[in-house]
Amino acid sequence: SQTIHQWPATLVQPVGSPLSLECTVEGTSNPNLYWYRQAAGRGLQLLFYSVGIGQISSEVPQNLSASRPQDRQFILSSKKLLLSDSGFYLCVSTLPPDTQYFGPGTRLTVL
Amino acid sequence: QKEVEQNSGPLSVPEGAIASLNCTYSDRGSQSFFWYRQYSGKSPELIMSIYSNGDKEDGRFTAQLNKASQYVSLLIRDSQPSDSATYLCAVGRSGGYNKLIFGAGTRLAVHP
Numbered sequence: 379s380q381t382i383h384q385w386p387a388t389l390v391q392p393v394g395s396p397l398s399l400e401c402t403v404e405g406t407s408n409p410n411l412y413w414y415r416q417a418a419g420r421g422l423q424l425l426f427y428s429v430g431i432g433q434i435s436s437e438v439p440q441n442l443s444a445s446r447p448q449d450r451q452f453i454l455s456s457k458k459l460l461l462s463d464s465g466f467y468l469c470v471s472t473l474p475p476d477t478q479y480f481g482p483g484t485r486l487t488v489l
Numbered sequence: 490q491k492e493v494e495q496n497s498g499p500l501s502v503p504e505g506a507i508a509s510l511n512c513t514y515s516d517r518g519s520q521s522f523f524w525y526r527q528y529s530g531k532s533p534e535l536i537m538s539i540y541s542n543g544d545k546e547d548g549r550f551t552a553q554l555n556k557a558s559q560y561v562s563l564l565i566r567d568s569q570p571s572d573s574a575t576y577l578c579a580v581g582r583s584g585g586y587n588k589l590i591f592g593a594g595t596r597l598a599v600h601p
Binding site: 388412414419421422423424427437466468476478480481482483485 | 493495497508521523530531532533534538577579581588589590591592594595
């Protein structure tokens, strides 16, 4: 089975500061990887997904970006954080047909 | 119209009762349906998946799918206080890549 690592676990950042969240996957190769965000009291919103190195699809236009420099590494970034970027960020790895593994999440608070 | 809709709750049931959680979705081409349990501050954990019309049972949990009505539900029998959590419904889009659209979740409270 897979293990998803995310760091940091919690982060408090001022508005306008940059962001880098990292996700790494153990126990598999060539997974589909996803970044979801969960705002307080809300469901999970799909932000980005990747089917391979360097392949990123964006689901929601915003000030965030994602990159996949290695097969099992997925990074979420921002040059300037907004208050609305606060939330719980989850990295998810999937294997066909529908097996899913969730990372432990990063709690981001933008002040 | 939201793509996946759930009643936000809270749904309050007594211990030992049946909890019924409902979810509707808008994409008729949806192929896969999932129920997750999420405790506060934690990642969701998969409870059930269902792909075809009808019922699917796993222990105290039963998922029900009706594609014609675009409706999926989760029944929890013999509810326990430890079942108190937010339950998320997720629907897999047609078109592959396992992308999931999540509902906002229903908060369930099981009281002794």
